[in-house]
Amino acid sequence: MNTMTLPVLLTYEEASDLHKEIGSSSLMGHTIAKLQAELEQYMALPMDVPGQSEAGGYEHNKHRQNYHYINLAGRLFLITNDERYAEYAGQLLTQYADKYLQLDFHVQRNTNPPGRLFHQMLNEHMWLMYASLGYSCISAWLSEPQREHIVENLFKPMLHVATEKYGFDFDRIHNHGIWAVAAAGICGLAIGERKYLEMAVYGLKGDGKAGGFLAQLSELFSPSGYYIEGPYYHRFAIRPLAVFAEVLHRHMPELDIYNYKDQVIKKTTHALLATAYPNGVFPALNDASKSMGITDMGVVVAVSMVFKRYGFDKNLLGMAQIQNQVWMHSCGRALSQACAAEGKIEPPFWPSVELNEGPDGNCGAQGFLRMQAKDKDICQLSMNYGQHGMGHGHFDTLGIAFYNRGQEVLREYGFARWVNIEPKFGGRYLDENKSYARQTINHNSVTVDEGCQNQFDANRADSVHGKPHFFMGEGTEFQAMSAFADEHYPGTGMQRTVMLLKSDALESPLLIDLYRLTSDKPHQYDYSHQYQGQIIRTDFEYKTNNELHPLGDSNGYQHLWNLARGDAGNTALISWLQGNSYYTWLGTSSSADNEVIFTQTGANDPQFNLRHETNFMMRTTGRDLLFASALETHGYFNEAVEASVNARGALNKIDVLAHNETGSVVAIEGEGIRFTVMVSNQPNVTDTTEHRIIIDDTTYSWKGFLAVEQETK
Template identity: 80%
Template sequence: MNTTTQPVLFTQEEVADLKKEIGTDSLMGQTIEKLKAELNTYMAMPIDVPGHGEAGGYEHNKHKQNYQYINLAGRLFLITEDEKYAKFTAALLSEYADKYLKFGFHIQRNTNPPGRLFHQILNEHMWLMYASLGYSCISAWLSEQERAHIVDNLFKPMLEMFTVKYGHDFDRIHNHGIWAVAAVGICGIVIGERKYLEMSVYGLNGDGETGGFLAQISQLFAPSGYYMEGPYYHRFAIRPLAVFAEVIHRHMPEVDIYNYKGQVIKQTTQALLATAYPNGEFPALNDASHTMGITDMGAVVAVSMYFKRYGFDKNLVGMADIQQQVWLNACGLALSRAHQAEDNVEPPFWPSVELNEGEKGDRGAQGFLRMQGKDKDIYQLAMNYGQHGMDHGHFDTLGISFFNRGQEVLREYGFARWVNIEPKFGGRYLDENKSYARQTISHNAVTVDEQCQNNFDIERADIVHGTPHFFIGEGTELQAMSAFANQHYPDTGMQRTVMMLKTDLLENPVLIDLYRLTSEGAHQYDYSHQYQGQIIRTNFDYKTNTELHPLGGNFGYQYLWNLARGEVKGSALVSWVQGNSYYTWHGACAAADSEVIFTQTGANDPQFNLRHETSFIMRTTGKDMLFASALETHGYFNEAVEASVDARGKLHCIEVLGHNEIGSVVRVTGDNACLTVMVSNQPNVTETTEHQIEINDTTYSWKGCLAVKQETK
């Protein structure tokens, strides 16, 4: 029988180095002890290879746990030389080999083809990749007869199913496709049939363009490395990408995979890590969990791989400190040693970045601004002005999220799904994902006429995108980004400019936001802010509704309780406390009158599928319109010690002075000073573009994309 008996991801020298880490307090030592404890607990339970079950049910989760611990037990056998791990791995794989061909196929319930173990073939790809890695660690320990039983009754039938029965799905350029090629390629090495490795790298046609790993990494990511479905699915795709890249590096060095296509693997890994908030969580862009972050195993593997293959970066050391674990191989060991050598590990502080989208980088972008406050706290502002994100995309072009003081302040809802909670629709996406979570009103954006962008038409949304206007990401006192979205609502153009400004007038950077809309006809505009916390005060009277009704009838409005609303003349103020911080929002629009509406999810939700989230909406009507707001972070609150400091901010109001096709001018007034903010509205603005606007007999002039003038009262 032609089969290899060498571990796929370990050399003898690397195993010897890893053995030295056992019992140490390094990240690698801690990782080994943590994984040993987890595995020992799992091994204490009887081995179980169940049949079919629901997605997210016991059978699904048991198969998932089994493949994870097959991989882990194999690695720990190599490192510890404890035969109990080899025996466990062998027994579990042998039982799968006994039963696999007897299971039959699941009933197909969606567009994904079913497997024998899982309801969709994606999960079977994951199973094979992990099981192959674990098997490779014990194959030399197994007898020839044991190897033949596992290969002939388990691995080969899987390979035939993936590349023949479901060959049409194997070359799919998608995050599922990366799992497919990684599983088949690694298994091909394990059983000594290199044709499967070649097939996985170059595709079924062997051209490296219509399918296979090289096509995946060439076509799935933008030149910036950004993955259009967002960080949640990017971290899912990065796990097989990083694992298979390391396998190719070791077993097919002629490909030079880490330098392929201008180091695309470096680009895409860096792009993923650069989206993370300072606390390690990912913004919930598109369909996404609100709790997913860099502690996910995909990100752990990616950080270790990136460090080993592309060199030292203190941000990676900082991320490893948040992760408190490393990948259990030579890549992780390199990162662990670097972490141990640092006297003071600082939190990661990635530079501000604009990540272009589309295969050629010409379909908009995602912008991420980062600035440190005077107390070294990291502020992060993200804006979406790129592509829709395929079937997982949200209709929120020009939507923003904002993070500081360890928490998301202007929040993304993410997906409507309770992952792997079987009673909640099998843990799958809920109907409310389409009817609320993906709607424009559930985001920090402007909704026009209570409609969704692109009328919630995915096919139409996929052919339009935002247009970058300017991006200023290097300043320590002022950073800004601006973009247009002129094809997302009928007869309505949109432009949003957001900036973080640090001034001696305030203790913390302030977020300033200008959202401009243009139209030939009048529309209702809803300028929405998703927040979390307790309202402290407002500067306008509002009426609370003792009898609750939904705010609207469709496009997500049907899920919003109309809690309270009040009329506003001039500048509105809404202040709330979240965690230990106070936030005060000042908002105004170009119209003479507006109103602020307070909402909470929960209407028309009899099964309590939605989280209870709150928002406030500034509503007005008109043709051309400019919304402007300033969000101030201030003070300190600690209920445990009954401390409250600076519960009122230093800003007083914001005014829209004027706007036209040349530019927009707003004024922010605070204690003893005011700021005049002037922003270009010209699409082709450069650093040398001259601007001049006359408003109420006053001329405002500036050069470049924007200017901020500070005056003392």
């Protein structure tokens, strides 16, 4: 038996080129030095191949560290020629080969099939991919008996589990499936069993449609590149995607993988980067942490890969500078060299973009508007009008999130989960993820009759999607997007139009929001806003509740303490301080009977699983109704020097003048300034469509999707 193979991801010539970067001040030199120091520190610890534990336990984390350093040691052996690294990786792999078949399958505590090392096969596949990459780098250095022992007692049994014992899960179209096929394909190459590469690419049926890498690319990624499960899972899925794409580029060039599906690999990398907030953190558009961002290793790998394979892009240089590292690979070296040659590198600026969803791009979209304020601060406004997002989707179609001045202002909760904190249900998803985090009331949207969109039925939610109305993302003074969602609440149609407006009369771009609902019978509508900060003032009276009770008994309402409420009449003003900035929200509806309710999470939460988050909502009842609001950013506060500037905004009133099948007209006013906003409600509108609405003796007319008129005194 001869299982000696060449390195899967690096040629010896490429490794020699990387060797030249050692000790240099380049990004690659910095990356090599950082990773080498990490490896040396880990090698100084006692070598340990433990048994099993829950996610987040010592054993779980040790297995994760071990596969990372097997891979790292293998590559650094090729780059530095230091045989200590090959010896270390070989010893670790040998100990795993000694132990793997002696372990029973994990006692399953997850919905996913268990492995021998981890509680779920997802982690087993991650281990297999990284360990296989490391093995391929040292295979020629190992003795024949060592290679045979590792292959026969470790890699082949792991491949058997992945492709036969759990063959039903191998072809799953999901982020788990991407890891599975990447692991199997790379391991097959590493041990000289090419049949596993074929399985990985074309699936167990061999048709490239029922499963395999090509099916994953076809089904999970839209033509725009948007990944169905959202940015948090996108950054996780893009790591095996980028690594395996590079493997296929080298070992199956006939696939022309980088041009597959109209260069979807390039598009999906750019789509992921385009979703990030200006601070690099990904918005929590579905099950997601609030801190995951572009420095994640999957994104680092993807940025290097896409730069090398698709050509020069200044935004990618700026991204690499923020990441302060590159992929320790020839792709990363190309990016590092480009950064060194560029001189001054500007921060990346991604333009406004609408990312269509679904395999064919016809399942709605995610919209991202970006606009620079006078002080160059970047505002970002996102709206979800796409798909539910499979098992990790949130029921928040037409939900929005808003970011400016370095902070998320209208906030997404993300998931209810404490990742890898073992005492918190093993670090897995908590029950509150279903009972609160994924509920409609938890998002910046409208909840109808205190119910969840699609009755919290994921299968139903996956069968419907929002419908884009228009997207205008190129303006420097005005940008907007609009969409319909008519199948998410029975008998209720919804349309939301949001826009960013820059004016000399305002410090920062103004967020304007028009949310229209239509029904043939009355409903209770709750127009909710998740905010963070200290309430500064309101223009209506409210009563605080000294004895706290939940706001409702289901669909997330059972987790909201009813803090205070008050009648707002026609218009409500709420101002709060967050960080160093003031925010003033003006809200109204076409009803004259509006109530504002202030809430905080924490009710029916005996284990303190939920973060304490605050919310205010405008509640009213009706059939056809329009909510309208404007969010103004203004002023500055610095407690250290006791400075407060412009704590009151320029705007103080908002009115719904009209709304019908033709359009909606809203007026926003302040001292010496008035904006009149006119939006088309017609589903088949074009930029030449004429609109005309008469209110009393005043005629409002405009052409196209919308118009904004500004009057100053």
